[in-house]
Amino acid sequence: MADVNRGNRPLSPFMFVKYYRLQMTALSSVMVRITGNALIAAAFLSVWWLIAAAAGPEYYEFVNGLITCWLGDIIMFLSVWALWYHLGGGLRHLIWDAGYCLDVDISEKMGWAMFIGATVLTIFTALVV
Structure with missing residues (x-):
């Protein structure tokens, strides 16, 4: 029999607002994947910096200026956070x-511990190094 109520059902985004709560375990799992990909980009920046050092002083000054400007500092700071989070x-x-x-409650606490731990360790790393 055909579904005559086809147009009256709510669509998927409706479920996220009212009925679905994003679990910390799902969020932390997605963040591990995102930080892994971000670390690849940070590794490319680091290799670019090393290649510039080998290429000569003029090119090194250019690349070093980009990496040590305020935007480069933010990118490197977030890369350190991604490294600590991915390690966690x-x-x-x-x-x-x-x-x-x-257990679900312990897994959610571990997810929060990853976020908090990565933030604390990043601040500690920035202050010590």
Whole structure:
């Protein structure tokens, strides 16, 4: 039998606003993937800086000026945050692979610990280095 109520059903975005709550485990998993890709871009910037150092002093000054300007400082600061966050995600997966902390409430606390830990470690790294 044909679905006669086809046009009266809510669409998918409607579910996100009223009924669906984004879980920390899903958010932290997506963020691990995003930070992994961001670290690839940061690695390319670092390699570009090393290649510029080998190419000569004029080109090195140009690239070093780009990386050490205010925008470059922000990019490098966020790259350090991504590095710490991605490391925390890897440690979390090692714990999960061992069969520990698989309960939902503990997993959500681990997700918050990743965000907070990465932020604290990034600030510590920026202040010490």
